[in-house]
Amino acid sequence: MPPEGGTTNASLRKVSRMSITRRTFLEAAGVILAAGHRLRAEDGPPVSVAVIGTGARGSDLIRALTTIEDVELIGVCDDYPPHLEQGAKYAGPKAKTFADYRKLLDDLKPQAIAIAVPLHLHYQIASDCLAADCDVFLEKTMCYTIAEAQKLAQQVAASKRVFQVGLQRRANPIYRQAQAMVEAGMIGQVTSIKAQWHRNNSWRRPVPVPKTDANWATLEKRLNWRLYKAFSAGLMAELGSHQLDVVNWFLGTHPKRVFASGGIDYYRDGREVPDNICCLYEYERTPPQKPNKEAGAKPYTVRVNYTSLCNNAYEGAAELIMGTKGSLYLTSAKGLLFQEKGADTVNWGADKDRPEAEVNAAVVTAGKTLKLSNDPWAHRGTPIEIDIEEGNDTRDEMISFIDHVRRRDVKTIADTTVGLMDCATVLIANSAVEVGGWVEFPTLS
Numbered sequence: 001m002p003p004e005g006g007t008t009n010a011s012l013r014k015v016s017r018m019s020i021t022r023r024t025f026l027e028a029a030g031v032i033l034a035a036g037h038r039l040r041a042e043d044g045p046p047v048s049v050a051v052i053g054t055g056a057r058g059s060d061l062i063r064a065l066t067t068i069e070d071v072e073l074i075g076v077c078d079d080y081p082p083h084l085e086q087g088a089k090y091a092g093p094k095a096k097t098f099a100d101y102r103k104l105l106d107d108l109k110p111q112a113i114a115i116a117v118p119l120h121l122h123y124q125i126a127s128d129c130l131a132a133d134c135d136v137f138l139e140k141t142m143c144y145t146i147a148e149a150q151k152l153a154q155q156v157a158a159s160k161r162v163f164q165v166g167l168q169r170r171a172n173p174i175y176r177q178a179q180a181m182v183e184a185g186m187i188g189q190v191t192s193i194k195a196q197w198h199r200n201n202s203w204r205r206p207v208p209v210p211k212t213d214a215n216w217a218t219l220e221k222r223l224n225w226r227l228y229k230a231f232s233a234g235l236m237a238e239l240g241s242h243q244l245d246v247v248n249w250f251l252g253t254h255p256k257r258v259f260a261s262g263g264i265d266y267y268r269d270g271r272e273v274p275d276n277i278c279c280l281y282e283y284e285r286t287p288p289q290k291p292n293k294e295a296g297a298k299p300y301t302v303r304v305n306y307t308s309l310c311n312n313a314y315e316g317a318a319e320l321i322m323g324t325k326g327s328l329y330l331t332s333a334k335g336l337l338f339q340e341k342g343a344d345t346v347n348w349g350a351d352k353d354r355p356e357a358e359v360n361a362a363v364v365t366a367g368k369t370l371k372l373s374n375d376p377w378a379h380r381g382t383p384i385e386i387d388i389e390e391g392n393d394t395r396d397e398m399i400s401f402i403d404h405v406r407r408r409d410v411k412t413i414a415d416t417t418v419g420l421m422d423c424a425t426v427l428i429a430n431s432a433v434e435v436g437g438w439v440e441f442p443t444l445s
């Protein structure tokens, strides 16, 4: 993958210039630029919301919710006092605090709940909130097991409550635009996807008492729940779920099967989940009919290479969607389009602010051919950046959720269909690691 921003080669030559405006391009792609819209005062009183789990992510959600006018944050809950204190600080004095979420539900009867607790608790707490007639925003991954996610999906359907999984890329304007670009055929037939979440840290949180303290072991498990199988599904659920959701979304389907290998190869510190994993997914996809004529209607296989590491951050977190006419390199903060050299010129992307933008760059200096042919970045040309102001997709996803709550619209941006598919997609990779072979995508009811 390129360093964000693209080419390193000064001797690239422009062979075509983009000629239509960005506005025309966006309209052609039918792009919705913002996932959520500002709710208006005339839409009714604010939605009463409470947050369960006020650790790292719960605090993000609280901070986002307190910036949305149409939300009244009435309560926060955490059964670990230091985190509850932190949540209460972000939520402000009007929010009541609880150590027991059932008491919060009984006392406050909030209209909507945002849940950000460890994975093994997702099902039970979400199910209890639905039973208490709340609309539910549940952090990803939807559930700890596929069976739990299926049961929860059935409960949501029967309850008619609004439900959204915390897959915030679905609310991110960059991803929304990129998905529309793929759907419009702008990178041709998608043939391959590579995605990764690589970083260089142990994932381990410090424990605020000495090892000799009687509470150390309990506290260590509570704070480092991600590292233990009884509470966590590891890298795939914590990181891969975001990116495989992007893949499912962009390909419009779920994988057929996955092969994966992973292990604890570096951080041999008592953890139980892999510190590195490498997956090969196969998707069967029917090509879009329009405007991608050459694809035909026959299903074909898209192979998706997904890796996650805890000991090298070189590639960071990104997805590379590769098609016959171009590639999209996506992160939460930036989207880049690289047109394929020699592919039909799409001629889009330039506007009056970027008249010098260059596409389809080609190598012309003969003496440099050898050097350049060994340069893995030589064929990428000058990328076109998806030119959308960087936002806050956590806030955007909450705005979208609240908007759906207001309108009683159960078709949220990450409803149970999306959440269940994502959950199964990541959990079968863990099964593949365990069995050491291919695992088929299950039939989901």
Ligand SMILES: NC(=O)c1ccc[n+]([C@@H]2O[C@H](COP(=O)([O-])OP(=O)(O)OC[C@H]3O[C@@H](n4cnc5c(N)ncnc54)[C@H](O)[C@@H]3O)[C@@H](O)[C@H]2O)c1
Pocket: 052, 053, 054, 055, 056, 057, 058, 077, 078, 079, 080, 083, 099, 100, 101, 115, 116, 117, 118, 119, 121, 139, 140, 141, 166, 167, 168, 222, 223, 225, 237, 238
């Ligand atoms: N969407 C995202 O970008 C994103 C980012 C980080 C985490 N997450 C998800 O959010 C969830 C929480 O992750 P985190 O990093 O905030 O973990 P965390 O450990 O920081 O916070 C979890 C909190 O839940 C509390 N908790 C546990 N049991 C509880 C109970 N019965 N009642 C009330 N509170 C309880 C814990 O005390 C803790 O404060 C996970 O599902 C994770 O995957 C999502």
